[in-house]
Amino acid sequence: MKGPFPARVLLSKLDTQELSVKHGVLPVGQEIRLHSHEEHAQVEFYPSGRATLFIEGVGEREIGSGSFMYAPRRVRHGIHSVKEPLEIVSVFVPPLF
Numbered sequence: 001m002k003g004p005f006p007a008r009v010l011l012s013k014l015d016t017q018e019l020s021v022k023h024g025v026l027p028v029g030q031e032i033r034l035h036s037h038e039e040h041a042q043v044e045f046y047p048s049g050r051a052t053l054f055i056e057g058v059g060e061r062e063i064g065s066g067s068f069m070y071a072p073r074r075v076r077h078g079i080h081s082v083k084e085p086l087e088i089v090s091v092f093v094p095p096l097f
Contacts, residue, residue, distance in 0.1 A: 004032045005088070013095045020095035026051070026079060026086040034078040040092045042071045049086030051079050 007024030026032065026049070034054065050064040056076040063069070063079075063086070071077040079086065 005030060007088075007090075009097060011095075012097055017095065019091055019093045020097050021092075022090050022097070024088055024090075025049070026082055026088060028082050028085060030082060031080040032078050034076045036071070036074050036076045037092070037096065038074060040094060040096050041073055042069075042077070043091045043093075044069050045089045047087045047089065048084070049082070050084040051086045052081040054078050054080070 003022075003024075005024050005026040007022040009020070009022050011019065011021040013020065036056075045068045046063050046065065048065050050062070052060055053063045053067075053069055054060045054077060055069060055071055064084075069077070
């Protein structure tokens with residue numbers, strides 16, 4: 001799947017109109033620049049790795065194994081300072097892809 005890091009689509013619009021899910025790994029030295037989604041809420045779960053997450057209105061926090069985040073529609077968010085490859089499971093409601 002095209003995006004800021006290599007990812008595999010697990011669930012898409014072809015499967016359901018409710019949500020989409022992807023899984024991938026953000027390598028050390030890469031980042032997900034600040035962005036927002038106009039029409040989609042986003043939930044992410046991080047099974048492994050270590051990095052810094054920024055969410056507008058919340059601020060920065062360290063994330064790692066077992067962490068998760070929620071970004072409502074139109075809320076800027078991004079990941080930087082990846083210290084260990086960050087495994088990411090992303091869920092978008094309604095489906096983004």
